[in-house]
Amino acid sequence: MVVPDSQDEMYYPPIELQRDAHVPDFNTYLELYKKSIENPDAFWKEVADEFFWKKPATGPMLQHNFDVTKGNVFIKCMEGAKTNVCYNVLDRHVKRGNLGEKVAYYWEGNCPDQHTEITYSQLLCQVCKCANVLKKLGVKKGDRVSIYLPMIPELVYTMLACARIGAVHSVVFAGFSAESLCERIVDAQSCVLVTADGVYRGEKLINLKQIVDEALEKCKERGCSSVAKCLVVKHPALRTKSGASCNKLQTPWDGACDVWWDEAMRGSPEQCEPEWMDSEDPLFILYTSGSTGKPKGVLHTVAGYLLYTYLTFKYVFDHRHGDVFWCTADIGWITGHSYITYGPLANGATSVLFEGIPTYPHVGRLWEIVQKHKVTKFYTAPTAIRLLMKYGREPLQKYDLSSLQVLGSVGEPINPEAWLWYHSVVGQGRCPVVDTFWQTETGGHVLTPLPAATPLKPGSATFPFFGVEPTILNEHGEELEGEAEGYLVFRRPWPGIMRTVYKNHERFENTYFKKFPGFYVTGDGCRRDKDGYYWITGRIDDMLNVSGHLLSTSEVEGALTEHPGVAEAAVVGRPHAVKGECLHCFVSLKGSTDFNYSLVQELKTLVREKIGPIATPDFIQNAPALPKTRSGKIMRRVLRQIARNDRDLGDLSTLADPKVVELLFNQRNEAAA
Numbered sequence: 001m002v003v004p005d006s007q008d009e010m011y012y013p014p015i016e017l018q019r020d021a022h023v024p025d026f027n028t029y030l031e032l033y034k035k036s037i038e039n040p041d042a043f044w045k046e047v048a049d050e051f052f053w054k055k056p057a058t059g060p061m062l063q064h065n066f067d068v069t070k071g072n073v074f075i076k077c078m079e080g081a082k083t084n085v086c087y088n089v090l091d092r093h094v095k096r097g098n099l100g101e102k103v104a105y106y107w108e109g110n111c112p113d114q115h116t117e118i119t120y121s122q123l124l125c126q127v128c129k130c131a132n133v134l135k136k137l138g139v140k141k142g143d144r145v146s147i148y149l150p151m152i153p154e155l156v157y158t159m160l161a162c163a164r165i166g167a168v169h170s171v172v173f174a175g176f177s178a179e180s181l182c183e184r185i186v187d188a189q190s191c192v193l194v195t196a197d198g199v200y201r202g203e204k205l206i207n208l209k210q211i212v213d214e215a216l217e218k219c220k221e222r223g224c225s226s227v228a229k230c231l232v233v234k235h236p237a238l239r240t241k242s243g244a245s246c247n248k249l250q251t252p253w254d255g256a257c258d259v260w261w262d263e264a265m266r267g268s269p270e271q272c273e274p275e276w277m278d279s280e281d282p283l284f285i286l287y288t289s290g291s292t293g294k295p296k297g298v299l300h301t302v303a304g305y306l307l308y309t310y311l312t313f314k315y316v317f318d319h320r321h322g323d324v325f326w327c328t329a330d331i332g333w334i335t336g337h338s339y340i341t342y343g344p345l346a347n348g349a350t351s352v353l354f355e356g357i358p359t360y361p362h363v364g365r366l367w368e369i370v371q372k373h374k375v376t377k378f379y380t381a382p383t384a385i386r387l388l389m390k391y392g393r394e395p396l397q398k399y400d401l402s403s404l405q406v407l408g409s410v411g412e413p414i415n416p417e418a419w420l421w422y423h424s425v426v427g428q429g430r431c432p433v434v435d436t437f438w439q440t441e442t443g444g445h446v447l448t449p450l451p452a453a454t455p456l457k458p459g460s461a462t463f464p465f466f467g468v469e470p471t472i473l474n475e476h477g478e479e480l481e482g483e484a485e486g487y488l489v490f491r492r493p494w495p496g497i498m499r500t501v502y503k504n505h506e507r508f509e510n511t512y513f514k515k516f517p518g519f520y521v522t523g524d525g526c527r528r529d530k531d532g533y534y535w536i537t538g539r540i541d542d543m544l545n546v547s548g549h550l551l552s553t554s555e556v557e558g559a560l561t562e563h564p565g566v567a568e569a570a571v572v573g574r575p576h577a578v579k580g581e582c583l584h585c586f587v588s589l590k591g592s593t594d595f596n597y598s599l600v601q602e603l604k605t606l607v608r609e610k611i612g613p614i615a616t617p618d619f620i621q622n623a624p625a626l627p628k629t630r631s632g633k634i635m636r637r638v639l640r641q642i643a644r645n646d647r648d649l650g651d652l653s654t655l656a657d658p659k660v661v662e663l664l665f666n667q668r669n670e671a672a673a
């Protein structure tokens with residue numbers, strides 16, 4: 001790692017302004033990094049000292065085996081220690097740090113007239129009450145609780161209540177379909193489901209409870225009746241000032257199972273002794289798309305996740321008292337778990353919790369909120385930046401954005417055009433852009449700049465975070481030095497890395513450790529430039545990244561082939577100006593089926609219902625045949641090129657029938673958008 005010095009290259013030196021930052025310059029970064037790699041035990045012990053441990057660790061800070069050929073893969077952090085994450089992110093601040101009156105969240109609803117603020121002591125009180133409610137509903141240590149809630153404070157209360165009593169939360173993004181929710185409940189065997197009656201997204205009212213009931217019905221059809229109780233929040237936008245329901249939607253109700261949140265919380269005790277957990281007990285499960293179709297339950301554990309989200313938040317956003325942090329992600333994704341719930345709270349930070357969308361009621365909504373709360377650190381996705389770029393500078397010029405100090409990006413590679421707009425228009429040239437590369441599996445940032453220390457190159461996630469040791473391998477698993485391109489892998493664990501795929505350790509080993517024994521394989525391609533900067537080049541497995549969300553091609557293909565008229569389907573990614581990538585689907589139809597508008601609509605609806613609106617195909621193309629190798633394998637590379645209209649096809653000698661390619665190119669323009 002060297003500071004780039006060549007004049008011909010576009011790079012941004014660290015911004016002077018932040019000389020009192022935690023990591024004030026590049027040399028300090030290098031020293032700390034060296035320490036974290038040469039003496040990880042000492043490095044992480046110092047971090048652990050910030051927290052409360054009911055019992056100290058008996059083992060080292062980190063232990064692991066990454067080599068499948070030498071036995072089971074495992075990662076352990078602070079073996080023998082006992083603690084509680086909820087205690088550490090709330091009680092510790094309120095009781096010991098005098099932060100009780102500090103605002104934990106400014107909540108901003110879908111409509112600007114809906115907002116509230118929650119202090120740390122109020123948060124602790126609500127969390128304890130909720131913890132007692134869950135206990136009363138029968139939840140015990142180790143039980144799973146599914147959470148299907150919009151971005152309202154109750155979502156945070158429920159997550160932390162689970163952490164407090166040692167239950168394992170499984171948050172399901174409230175934009176997912178009944179089918180996706182069902183699949184996740186069945187896998188987790190959750191005993192309680194927490195949801196809301198409904199939610200507005202922009203002007204659209206969504207009946208969440210109805211989706212939940214549909215999901216529970218499907219669970220039963222599959223022989224799963226684990227969910228004994230369904231706790232239902234009355235959404236603030238769906239009640240009158242006095243709290244009564246305003247009847248905007250019909251909430252289906254089953255008296256034996258359903259419980260209103262308000263009624264259960266009323267009179268629930270405000271004290272709840274935390275459950276003291278082992279360092280490696282599970283904290284939560286979060287499902288992420290897998291390349292075989294079925295989502296994987298990524299499991300994170302207590303001590304390591306706490307330390308890692310704490311430290312990445314502190315350094316990557318250079319957190320200081322007085323900051324107002326805003327991550328625009330939904331808590332249904334890992335970004336929200338780590339940088340709305342756990343990381344900020346572990347630091348005693350003040351955050352914005354935003355329920356709405358960037359374009360409602362107007363396209364300046366985000367900037368209006370930045371001005372209102374004097375947001376200092378702002379974290380969003382390239383897809384949101386590209387969307388807002390379309391409206392030009394005018395919506396920003398109406399607001400005072402001078403409070404902003406650090407801008408973050410996450411979810412996919414940020415294209416230099418979007419980076420420059422973010423830097424110059426949103427940040428007015430004053431704010432470093434931290435392009436954070438990480439995954440649901442990594443728990444927190446793994447490649448990232450530090451705002452006051454790292455010279456930036458637009459589009460590069462720059463260097464590894466402390467304790468992280470990346471390397472690049474070629475197809476044969478050989479390590480590549482210097483300037484190189486290949487598979488991005490990690491040689492050793494950091495505290496926040498996932499521990500297993502829930503109830504399927506074999507899948508964990510197969511997915512991440514089998515291809516290159518001894519390394520954690522990210523699934524991303526990566527280039528290292530002459531200065532040692534890392535540049536993510538995109539997924540190298542059968543995964544798509546639509547608006548920063550991973551989708552598996554086979555999951556979408558599975559949904560398409562459920563249609564009685566579809567014989568075979570193949571899905572590939574195709575560049576999209578706002579979403580980054582979008583779905584181009586090739587469908588081979590059964591003899592009697594016609595390719596027409598109504599079929600296309602049916603297929604789109606099917607995918608939405610099976611997976612959720614984010615998976616809606618942009619293009620569906622009729623494919624009388626698919627390009628296959630002689631052994632019958634679909635050549636996705638060729639399909640990707642057809643979708644992009646790229647005729648530079650290279651070697652097609654393994655194709656069984658090369659004529660298919662020309663046919664598909666010719667029909668490409670008829671692909672229904």
Ligand code: WT7
Pocket residue numbers: 288333334335409410411412413414435436437438439440441461522523524536538539545548549550
């Ligand atoms: C995949 C992980 C991490 C939270 C959001 C997504 C891509 C993520 C970047 C970035 C280039 C990125 C990778 C990764 N990705 N951040 N800064 N630059 N690519 O979590 O759903 O687990 O997806 O998102 O392809 O593997 P996820």
